[in-house]
Amino acid sequence: MLQSSENAYNAKSGSPASNLNPYNPIKTVTAPVDQATIGRTLVIKGEISGSEALYIDGSVEGKINMPESRVTIGRNGKVDASIQAREVVIMGKVNGNIECSDRVDIRSEGSVSGDISTVRISVEDGAALKGGIQVRSEGKQKEAAKPAEAPKAMAATANA
Numbered sequence: 001m002l003q004s005s006e007n008a009y010n011a012k013s014g015s016p017a018s019n020l021n022p023y024n025p026i027k028t029v030t031a032p033v034d035q036a037t038i039g040r041t042l043v044i045k046g047e048i049s050g051s052e053a054l055y056i057d058g059s060v061e062g063k064i065n066m067p068e069s070r071v072t073i074g075r076n077g078k079v080d081a082s083i084q085a086r087e088v089v090i091m092g093k094v095n096g097n098i099e100c101s102d103r104v105d106i107r108s109e110g111s112v113s114g115d116i117s118t119v120r121i122s123v124e125d126g127a128a129l130k131g132g133i134q135v136r137s138e139g140k141q142k143e144a145a146k147p148a149e150a151p152k153a154m155a156a157t158a159n160a
Contacts, residue, residue: 040076056092067101075109082114090127097131 035053038044042058049065057074062081064071070087073079077092084099090110098104100118108126117134 038077073110088118 035055036050038054038056038058038060040057043061044058045061047063047065048054048060051066051068053070053072054064054066055072055074056077056079058076059078060081061079064079064081064083064085066083066085068086070089071083071085072089073092073094075091079092079094080096081094082096082099083094086100086102087105088098088100088103089105089107090112091107092110094110094112095114097114098112098116098118100116102118103120103122104116104118105122106112106124106127106129108124110124111128113128113130115132115134116129117136119136119138121133121135123129
């Protein structure tokens with residue numbers, strides 16, 4: 001299926017011809033992913049917070065607070081901080097406690113020294129983990145919010 005150069009450009013419409021070769025797919029442009037990156041040579045001391053995904057390939061000391069986002073520690077990443085996030089993926093080294101609302105994933109080259117509290121956890125063969133693990137159910141988080149509303153409703157009916 002050879003295409004002549006005449007078919008490569010449609011002179012009438014002024015636009016490129018449609019892709020007739022199934023082995024050469026049309027390239028599409030996708031929207032950029034909202035992800036902040038801390039590069040290999042960067043060193044950050046202090047508190048990091050935000051709502052976009054974070055990829056750490058450098059060094060961070062302090063506190064990471066990203067409750068609605070994913071935090072990924074790359075192979076070169078070194079984190080001496082407590083981490084609070086929706087999802088945490090570890091391929092580097094973490095020294096600190098991790099509080100996760102969804103999932104912690106420790107890859108084979110990753111290591112964690114600290115306590116982990118999460119709903120789901122995955123630890124690959126070869127990963128290092130030193131510390132406590134608390135796996136809680138998703139239902140308990142939702143139930144914990146409901147009892148606070150119940151006394152208000154009872155107080156309202158008691159006053160009526």
